[in-house]
Amino acid sequence: MTLTLELPPELEQYLLQEAKQQGLSVEATTLQLLTNSILLKQKQAKAVDLLQSWIDDGDVEEQQETGQYLLQVLDNDRLSERQLFPLEMKGITW
Structure with missing residues (x-):
């Protein structure tokens, strides 16, 4: 052209x-x-x-499960005993 x-x-x-x-x-x-x-x-x-x-x-349930798994794995894989995502802070800081 x-x-x-x-x-x-x-x-x-x-x-x-x-x-x-x-x-x-x-x-x-x-x-x-x-x-x-x-x-x-x-x-x-x-x-x-x-x-x-x-x-x-929009599989919200799967996304929530994946998010919970990620938080758990991050907490379990720490050298420190202090959790990054303590349950008592859910909804407050994360």
């Missing part, structure tokens, strides 16, 4: 400078920058979708 754009002078200067630094034509540099931008947005969208799927997977 051929695309004709009217670029502001500062953007044109930026593209010329980038092309010179990379040893590419302005067209190749512009295409590379555009491609990188689109690929980055696609990766970000996939990451957001994955995180949202974790949020939407």
Whole structure:
């Protein structure tokens, strides 16, 4: 696809400078920058979708069990006898 754009002078200067630094034509540099931008947005969208799927997977009971297990393991794996998450402080400090 051929695309004709009217670029502001500062953007044109930026593209010329980038092309010179990379040893590419302005067209190749512009295409590379555009491609990188689109690929980055696609990766970000996939990451957001994955995180949202974790949020939407609303198995609250499983999450609570996992949280309790994590707290227990952290307390059991300490060299000190002092617990990080004492039951009497639940709802107060954690």
